[in-house]
Every structure is written in structure tokens, then in C-alpha cells.
Amino acid sequence: MAQPVVADLVIRNIGELLTMKGVDDPVVAPEAADLGIIKRAEVAVKDRKIFYAGPKDAGGFVVGPQTMIIDAENKVVCPGFVDSHTHAIFAGTREEEFLMRQQGKTYAEIQAAGGGIVKTVRATRMASEEKLRDALKRNIFKLSRYGTTTAEIKSGYGLNTEEEIKLLRVVKEVALDTDILIVPTLLGAHVVPPEYVSRRQKYVELVARDMVPMVHENHLATFVDVYVDEGAFTPDEARQILKAARDYDMPRKLHADEMEDDHGAELAAEMGCVSADHLIWTNEKGMKAMAKAGVIATLMPGTVLSLGHSKFADARAFIAHGVPVALATDYNPGTCMCPNMLLVMALGVLHMKMTAEEVMVAATINGAAAVGRAGDTGSLRPGKDADLLVLDIDSYRELPYRFGENFARYVVAGGGVIKAPKVFKKKYLQES
Ligand SMILES: [Zn+2]
Incomplete structure (x- = not known):
């Protein structure tokens, strides 16, 4: 039997996951259904790629001692x-x-x-x-x-x-x-x-x-x-x-x-x-x-x-x-x-x-x-780059309504959560 895949990163307790149906092509006039919304979802990342993005407990991956776990607290997760x-x-x-x-x-x-x-x-x-x-x-x-x-x-x-x-x-x-x-x-x-x-x-x-x-x-x-x-x-x-x-x-x-x-x-x-x-x-x-x-x-x-x-x-x-x-x-x-x-x-x-x-x-x-990268990013499906956001809102429909507030709670890219580069002094890091 094949070894189960140990995820590098798991985002749990997602209230509203916007997969954009995992498409690789631009969309002209989307309806809500085209955002590929999955309620009570989770995402698993392996080797900087999305391994799973779907309903919870159906992903076929396991969590190991090295797995980073983010609790989305029932908020929105969407592509970066x-x-x-x-x-x-x-x-x-x-x-x-x-x-x-x-x-x-x-x-x-x-x-x-x-x-x-x-x-x-x-x-x-x-x-x-x-x-x-x-x-x-x-x-x-x-x-x-x-x-x-x-x-x-x-x-x-x-x-x-x-x-x-x-x-x-x-x-x-x-x-x-x-x-x-x-x-x-x-x-x-x-x-x-x-x-x-x-x-x-x-x-x-x-x-x-x-x-x-x-x-x-x-x-x-x-x-x-x-x-x-x-x-x-x-x-x-x-x-x-x-x-x-x-x-x-x-x-x-x-x-x-x-x-x-x-x-x-x-x-x-x-x-x-x-x-x-x-x-x-x-x-x-x-x-x-x-x-x-x-x-x-x-x-x-x-x-x-x-x-x-x-x-x-x-x-x-x-x-x-x-x-x-x-x-x-x-x-x-x-x-x-x-x-x-x-x-x-x-x-x-x-x-x-x-x-x-x-x-x-x-x-x-x-x-x-x-930018010619629709095959790599912009939607969530297995195999695409793990570019993901945890937004501190309950529905994507709140996004324009809450203008001016930065509710990007976690920004995931390149295999992990983005941190400030070294060019910033410590003080800035604490503020961010
Ligand atoms: Zn310009």
C-alpha cells in the first residue's frame, strides 16, 4: 500500500473556500457558482503546490509533526x-x-x-x-x-x-x-x-x-x-x-x-x-x-x-x-x-x-x-501553486463593503506564510 501523503501546510476550518472551480482560463461574466465555493472546507499543500482543496475530511492526506497548521476560524480562503x-x-x-x-x-x-x-x-x-x-x-x-x-x-x-x-x-x-x-x-x-x-x-x-x-x-x-x-x-x-x-x-x-x-x-x-x-x-x-x-x-x-x-x-x-x-x-x-x-x-x-x-x-x-500564468496560479486545484489568502471576513461579498481595511490575515506563497524581508528593521516587523 502506498504511504499516505504528509502535508507541509494545512488550512483548516475554512468557512468559505473560493476555488474559482480550479479553472486555467480567464472568466468574462462570473456568477457566484463560477467562484466554485465550498463551505466547511480545507486545503493541503505539499511541495509548494496545492495537494487538496475541497470539503473537510476528504483530502486523503495526513498531518505529521512538521506540518504547519493554520486555523481559518470559519473565514474566507481564496486564491492569492x-x-x-x-x-x-x-x-x-x-x-x-x-x-x-x-x-x-x-x-x-x-x-x-x-x-x-x-x-x-x-x-x-x-x-x-x-x-x-x-x-x-x-x-x-x-x-x-x-x-x-x-x-x-x-x-x-x-x-x-x-x-x-x-x-x-x-x-x-x-x-x-x-x-x-x-x-x-x-x-x-x-x-x-x-x-x-x-x-x-x-x-x-x-x-x-x-x-x-x-x-x-x-x-x-x-x-x-x-x-x-x-x-x-x-x-x-x-x-x-x-x-x-x-x-x-x-x-x-x-x-x-x-x-x-x-x-x-x-x-x-x-x-x-x-x-x-x-x-x-x-x-x-x-x-x-x-x-x-x-x-x-x-x-x-x-x-x-x-x-x-x-x-x-x-x-x-x-x-x-x-x-x-x-x-x-x-x-x-x-x-x-x-x-x-x-x-x-x-x-x-x-x-x-x-x-x-x-x-x-x-x-x-x-x-x-x-501575466501568462493562469496554468500556475489564480485558482485552486491540485497541482497549482499554493498561493492562498485567509481573509478575515465571513463571505467574499463583504470584501468591497469593508474598503480600506486590510483583512488579509495570512498570505501564503512560495510554500509558507509571507514574512517581512530583512531590509525592514525589527520595529516594523512588530507592527506588521
Ligand atoms: Zn503603467
Whole structure:
């Protein structure tokens, strides 16, 4: 007879287990039944993978002296959140610009006062790799404290080959040393750096012909992303870079339609992007093109809130057109210094009229699909990564209602409960 499996970690007394039916594909318009809810459940983890997620006492595993046991106290357990869009590697802060914006100052006035993306680029280029590494570790811990167990992280504050490679190298180094899954993205085309303003095409060529091949050759990023916007790149410029990424078989993303309708959604569909992100101003034609091409809409209401704007992306229209919606923080020092996926989900309900079921799939399986990892995470079934949250609520339907509170009681990833990295001093550890 085969030896029974001794679990490494067991979560007992789960009141409401959200398995998302263990699916590996994005979901467009979920109903409660699609969340695969099991009452009075338990989960067992073996070798960093889910061994069992189902009704209690039916798992076929045993508990040994080394098994870690978490008592969920009849609360909710769900898949760890996937934050599919962050700019979490940077140096410095931009609170002055945030405050000026709220006082009604224009972007030109902010730039004249030394603010804008260029401020972060300057600080990031000056920072040592060690300083960037510590800052990134802190940022990843901030994301994970609110339940994020997978995070996409973009470069984009280096803006020349050497500096972009430096950022991605630091991301890779930290990714190998952290419990959550990190998906790196090259965003060499974030904005045109000051030294190339009078010769934009040269910079586009630098990204397409220098950065993309080098990043591909050195396995430094999974995705290539381009920022299409009035202050960044035109659709034609973006197409050149996305084509280069396609030539190297690198999957693609696009910052699209954030400040105006620049037909970014259509470009994302044309270039076979995995996701198009922001999408505040996307028109119906763009939505239809995305639905047809299977592009995921990554919406980031925290950025709209942080910019003090009132127009949010039309999540209802994307869903009506059959486009899967993912939610992300856009965590970055300029337009959204908020690492909190729980709050982003609440904003999805409050400002984009999403349902409690829609924000749950948007933060889990759809986010996982947006980073190409839906086979590994985003839902709970045997064999998938053990990325799990114990939330201190009785039903997932309380999640948006309790906005602003961090009720992620346990965040499980990489085989155990996430703890603060060593870069934090003891005091911070006690507070957390
Ligand atoms: Zn972004």
C-alpha cells in the first residue's frame, strides 16, 4: 500500500473556500457558482503546490509533526491576488507633484517645478543596485501584505539600454529571493527620455533593435510593454517596438487609451497583445477588436482616484462585449502610490459598477491570465501553486463593503506564510 501523503501546510476550518472551480482560463461574466465555493472546507499543500482543496475530511492526506497548521476560524480562503501591472522598481518619491495636482496645477507647471516621470528617471539612474534592490524588496512586501502573491513588475525608469537592463537584472535577482511570483516586463518605451526629444525615432529604434534583443537574449523579461499616450509614444512608434517583440516571440502588453482615445485598444488587438491596460477612453470598436483577439482589459481604478479624476474605465461595457477584465494597482511613484489590491477591488465595485464576483475573478484568474500564468496560479486545484489568502471576513461579498481595511490575515506563497524581508528593521516587523 502506498504511504499516505504528509502535508507541509494545512488550512483548516475554512468557512468559505473560493476555488474559482480550479479553472486555467480567464472568466468574462462570473456568477457566484463560477467562484466554485465550498463551505466547511480545507486545503493541503505539499511541495509548494496545492495537494487538496475541497470539503473537510476528504483530502486523503495526513498531518505529521512538521506540518504547519493554520486555523481559518470559519473565514474566507481564496486564491492569492495577481497584480498584473506595477512599476514597483524605482527610487525616490513624488508627493510634491501629487499635492500640486490636487491644488489645480497643470502638468507643465509640475514639470517646470522639477516633477514628472523625469524626476523618477533621474533618481533611479543615480541609485545603486543595492539601494534599488532594498527598495524593491520593501515594495514587494507592501504589495504582498494586501494579498498579492504574483506581481508583474515593469522597468521603465532607466530609459537607455544600460539602465533598463540594470533594473531588470535587479528585478530578476530579487525575484529569485522572494516568496511571491514576479513577472518582469521591459518598458523601455515608457516615455521618450529628455536626451532624445529632438530625435524620437532614434529612441524607438534603440528600444526595438537594442533593448528588446538584449533583454530576450539574457532572459531578463517575459513581456514587452509600450506606453501609447500623447506624452509618450504614438501608435506607429509603438507598432515598431511591438513588432520587434513579436519577432523574438516575446508576449506583449500595451498602455492604451489612458488620457484620450488613441486607438490603443485596436493596436493591442492588431499586435496580439496579451493585455491592454488603463483603457479609460476606449471606444466600442476597440472593445470589439479586443474581444475578437482575446486581449484582456487590465483596469486600474486606483490611478484614476490618485489623479483626482472622475472618469473611470467602462468595465461594464468591456464585460458586455465579452472582454475579460483584470484589476491591477499600477503601483508607481507618479500616479498611484497604492499597493493595495483589496482597495482596488473595492474601487472596481464603487466606481466601475463591477459585481463582487467580477472583482474576485479580476484579481485572481484574470490577472493570472494577463501575466501568462493562469496554468500556475489564480485558482485552486491540485497541482497549482499554493498561493492562498485567509481573509478575515465571513463571505467574499463583504470584501468591497469593508474598503480600506486590510483583512488579509495570512498570505501564503512560495510554500509558507509571507514574512517581512530583512531590509525592514525589527520595529516594523512588530507592527506588521
Ligand atoms: Zn503603467
